């Protein structure tokens with residue numbers, strides 16, 4: 001599953017012990033499901049029936065499996081009716097047989113009715129408007145993590161792999177799609193019965209059903225048919241995803257050493273949104289929310305296109321890593337998500353080298369992982385999961401995804417790409433169609449490389465936190481350089497500074513010379529001799545998961561030779577120095593010196609990273625006079641960079657320049673740059689008569705600038721434009737913008753829309769999150785006052801954390817108390833993880849702001 005950007009602040013951790021019973025027993029296991037579904041989209045309900053072939057391994061009178069929110073009418077075993085009881089709290093059903101079922105094969109049958117939901121959990125609906133103004137409703141399923149049980153009674157845990165045969169009734173003229181190809185029969189009433197072929201053995205969370213007024217376009221990649229499925233009229237926008245998927249299928253078939261095992265691979269575009277995820281790797285039927293899959297050349301930016309490749313690469317990597325070989329239990333979710341996230345950049349670096357994806361990961365992904373990992377809210381990558389709530393929490397963007405990806409990258413960098421891939425191929429061959437735990441991956445990588453992988457990898461997966469390597473020395477003697485390396489811990493708060501030890505693999509080199517390779521294992525000072533003389537780079541290429549701090553003299557030497565460093569090392573130094581100023585381990589002036597070394601014509605990723613850092617700095621002091629000085633500094637520094645690359649896209653320019661232009665226009669617009677603001681207003685005025693008046697390259701940041709700075713009259717214009725828009729993706733984009741006005745009165749008007757009838761159930765949380773970006777206090781207070789409404793709009797898995805997350809951006813001293821009071825009033829102790837994380841986030845931000853104030857104030861003169 002690929003999370004949305006917003007999910008980073010939504011997901012949370014809890015230290016509370018599990019409350020409910022753990023996993024289902026193994027006396028009875030499913031072999032094959034035969035499921036028939038008949039939806040009533042109008043009534044938002046469906047009827048279902050199924051026959052499950054099971055293997056009884058130990059004679060038993062009771063059989064327990066999962067079911068949630070299903071009204072079960074009939075249950076039978078081997079054709080004989082049985083009694084059953086529902087356990088709603090644990091989402092289970094238990095059958096009681098008249099006599100014990102004997103060891104061997106049996107069949108269980110159920111008939112039920114279920115709900116079609118408005119938000120993306122279980123079987124759900126997406127409402128949208130066609131280009132001609134007619135209303136449409138698409139149906140789709142979203143089962144990860146534990147929501148297949150809302151569709152049919154199942155052993156809904158990843159280790160109970162079984163074969164699935166799905167049948168579904170679709171309305172006249174509406175195609176239906178599932179994991180496998182289907183055969184359709186028309187029925188006398190005009191409806192259609194789809195019979196989908198039986199799947200290979202797989203986990204229940206990967207099953208998919210979708211239907212609607214859709215069209216499909218395909219390409220062949222070897223023997224595999226790849227399809228995009230879209231609402232009517234936009235299938236050609238799937239061309240970029242199809243071409244990318246074709247390249248990726250060939251690439252992955254080779255990388256994993258196992259050919260893609262299904263006859264087809266569909267990518268389905270849903271014209272809606274979720275606050276939680278952007279795409280889901282259902283085997284052979286990947287679901288995406290539309291902007292993650294379809295490229296609209298009239299409106300999308302270059303970075304939007306790269307995002308499509310990234311998401312497709314992520315979900316396709318899961319077809320092997322996740323779908324073919326699956327974690328045994330959610331404790332090891334990181335195996336799925338860390339690997340798929342790492343593969344996004346690996347495949348992009350090989351297939352789109354001009355994106356510099358590996359370097360971009362140092363600038364952005366690594367920072368996201370380390371940011372949360374350096375606070376009290378961190379946790380080990382592998383952590384024990386028991387309850388349904390904890391399964392939802394396991395989808396933690398910072399740790400499970402971003403730190404997971406960085407740790408996989410560190411292991412590849414330590415073993416070398418060829419030995420690493422050999423280990424992955426052996427692991428795939430050995431465990432295909434099965435389930436694994438993390439140590440089984442370490443074993444295959446150890447066999448392939450001859451290196452003790454587990455001995456250092458476990459330090460990064462079984463404990464939270466970020467190592468900090470400090471380098472001193474650096475004197476040259478007889479053509480080599482002696483350095484001293486100290487290991488400590490990097491933390492933004494007291495809890496995350498508690499002493500801890502890692503075995504940190506490192507490459508250390510003088511610029512341009514052969515690197516020394518070592519593993520720094522203890523906190524005792526460690527001496528290392530490096531070939532050559534000159535400035536020393538620690539963690540060369542930024543392959544390892546650690547912060548690095550240099551003593552004053554070696555740091556000054558690196559700044560003086562900044563231009564000679566490899567791109568990853570320049571980005572890593574910008575990231576480390578900024579972070580060390582935040583943690584108080586180093587003066588802000590040290591970061592400022594590194595920043596001053598970035599030349600106007602630096603690699604665009606460097607300026608994109610600086611732009612993001614300055615944006616965060618401005619946000620840190622929102623509401624204080626220092627903010628205006630930071631913004632003025634930002635305009636002075638970034639304005640010339642934008643002037644150099646220009647507002648208009650140039651023919652044959654690097655995709656990274658296009659990304660940078662988008663970043664700079666957005667950042668300068670956010671900082672109140674008068675030139676960007678004037679342009680934004682001029683472009684918007686033209687939009688009324690010409691929908692394509694804004695060049696796609698800067699459309700998103702120009703609209704963001706306009707909306708952020710809108711006057712009441714301009715906001716009314718934006719609202720009118722939103723209401724008139726028929727393209728569902730464009731409309732969703734406008735809805736979000738309506739929430740981002742700086743004017744608090746306009747933020748209040750945006751919140752009123754959440755109570756009205758102009759927006760769909762999926763659009764309302766979008767606007768609320770937009771308001772929370774600039775007015776966290778207003779958004780939080782509104783959500784608390786309208787709690788029942790807000791809860792009804794949010795998927796169950798994200799509900800507990802959603803309202804507390806709205807206040808997490810607040811700089812108001814009263815907010816932590818308000819969040820705490822909310823949690824105590826409405827949430828059981830076990831569900832307060834989101835509230836705790838929001839409170840911790842606010843505390844860290846305040847401490848960081850206090851720590852850096854003097855240094856930042858000096859810098860922003």
Ligand SMILES: [Zn+2]
Pocket residue numbers: 001002314318336337340
């Ligand atoms: Zn994923």
